[in-house]
Amino acid sequence: MTAERMAAVVAWWARRYTRDLPDSVARRRIDELEADVHDHIAHERADGAGEARIALGIAARMLRGLPADAAWRRSVARSTTPEVTRMRRTTRSLVRIGLVTACILLVPAVGMLVSDGVDWGVADFVFAALLLGGAGLLLELAARTPGRLVYPAAATAIGAGAILFGEADDAPGLVLFGGLLILGSAALAFRTAQRSP
Amino acid sequence: MPRRKPGTLLPLETEILGVALARQRDGEPSFHGFALAQAMREQRGSKALTGHGTLYKALGRLEEFGLLASRWEDAAGVEGRPRRRLYELTGEGARVAGQAAAGPARDRPPRIASEPA
Numbered sequence: 001m002t003a004e005r006m007a008a009v010v011a012w013w014a015r016r017y018t019r020d021l022p023d024s025v026a027r028r029r030i031d032e033l034e035a036d037v038h039d040h041i042a043h044e045r046a047d048g049a050g051e052a053r054i055a056l057g058i059a060a061r062m063l064r065g066l067p068a069d070a071a072w073r074r075s076v077a078r079s080t081t082p083e084v085t086r087m088r089r090t091t092r093s094l095v096r097i098g099l100v101t102a103c104i105l106l107v108p109a110v111g112m113l114v115s116d117g118v119d120w121g122v123a124d125f126v127f128a129a130l131l132l133g134g135a136g137l138l139l140e141l142a143a144r145t146p147g148r149l150v151y152p153a154a155a156t157a158i159g160a161g162a163i164l165f166g167e168a169d170d171a172p173g174l175v176l177f178g179g180l181l182i183l184g185s186a187a188l189a190f191r192t193a194q195r196s197p
Numbered sequence: 198m199p200r201r202k203p204g205t206l207l208p209l210e211t212e213i214l215g216v217a218l219a220r221q222r223d224g225e226p227s228f229h230g231f232a233l234a235q236a237m238r239e240q241r242g243s244k245a246l247t248g249h250g251t252l253y254k255a256l257g258r259l260e261e262f263g264l265l266a267s268r269w270e271d272a273a274g275v276e277g278r279p280r281r282r283l284y285e286l287t288g289e290g291a292r293v294a295g296q297a298a299a300g301p302a303r304d305r306p307p308r309i310a311s312e313p314a
Contacts, residue, residue, distance in 0.1 A: 010249065028282070032230060033249055035279040039231035040246075042278070057246070061234075065250025072254045 003044070006055040007037045010062050017073050020088055025076055097136035104132055134158065135181050139188060146192035155185040206262075206293070209247070209255050212237055214264060214294035217286045229270075229281035230256065256284060264290030 014033045018026035037058055044054040105128060111118035120128075135158055142151035159181035166174030206214070216236045220228055228236070230253060234246040259265040267284045275281075286294060 029253065031279060032253060032282045035281045036230045036234075036249065038279050039229070039281070043231070043235070061246055061248050062250075063248070064245070065248030065252070065254075068248065068250035068254040070250075072250060072257070 001055045002051050003041045003054040003058065006058045007034075007041065010037050010058060013062060013069075017069050021073065021076050093140045097133055097140065100136060101129055101132040105129060131158070131162065131177070139184060142185065142188050142192065149189060152185040152189035152192075156182050159185065206297070207255070209251065210259055211294075211297045212240070213255055213259060214286070214290060215298055216240065217265065217284070218291060218294035218298060221286055221291065226285050227283040228285075229283055233284070259290070260284075263287055264293055 010033060011030065014030045015026075018029050040058060040061075041054055044057065049057075105125060108118055108120045108125075108128075112120060135155055138151050138155040138158070142148075142155065145151065159178040162174050162178030162181065164178075166172065166176075166178060213233065216233055217226075217228065220226060220236075233256075234252055238244070238246050256265065256267070260267055264287060265284050266287050267282050270281050270283050272280060
């Protein structure tokens with residue numbers, strides 16, 4: 001690997017861990033690192049070091065600084081614009097839920113195109129979308145509020161309802177969904193309870 | 198990384214102040230990140246340069262404490278390379294660095310005037 005390629009990796013990592021931070025803070029860190037790595041390469045080349053050795057040296061500096069990068073990002077994010085950060089997190093969560101729901105609903109949609117055994121009406125898709133979206137929202141809320149059991153409990157209730165409804169309606173997919181939702185809620189509640197103060 | 202006691206500096210931060218003080222005494226008060234990493238490597242007799250994240254986090258903390266000040270170098274002086282961020286000891290920084298280098302409690306971490314909120 002060339003030194004320039006490793007410099008590009010450092011720049012990529014800097015952009016990655018400064019994302020969502022205030023522009024001036026992010027820009028300063030990115031520009032400062034660019035100058036540092038440029039000076040590093042120039043110095044090593046002037047000393048007659050080979051490309052691989054220079055790249056290795058830059059990679060080692062980047063790797064040794066990773067824990068400090070993460071700690072720095074946390075401290076900057078804590079001290080700046082909590083409102084903006086919260087809004088961005090919420091938007092990301094909603095987009096994630098929407099994408100996962102759409103991907104899952106693609107399965108029966110494609111199934112209808114390729115097989116006569118799958119026959120979903122509009123109402124089925126709407127019901128499934130509400131069920132998946134609602135479950136996703138509850139799991140997101142559960143993950144964000146450690147120690148509050150109301151969201152995992154609500155998700156578990158939906159899961160239990162899905163199992164009962166699926167059994168009565170002979171819908172094994174719904175039963176599987178309910179089971180997975182209950183397991184996921186329990187795991188999330190356990191994990192967040194461990195993290196809560 | 199060692200845990201910070203309130204109102205004290207970490208060993209790396211003391212080391213940075215030491216290098217900054219030495220440069221100031223040599224009549225070259227300004228320094229940039231890579232030059233600092235090199236100077237610390239020479240001082241330690243080590244082969245490795247300080248990690249990027251470790252170095253710039255420490256510089257940021259020293260600036261927060263008011264021990265260092267920084268500015269971007271003039272674009273006019275830059276020829277085909279990225280602009281460097283230049284650091285310099287403040288008056289308080291020089292006092293703390295001097296204390297750390299010559300004080301009787303050399304083994305104890307140097308104290309800073311106040312801890313930022």
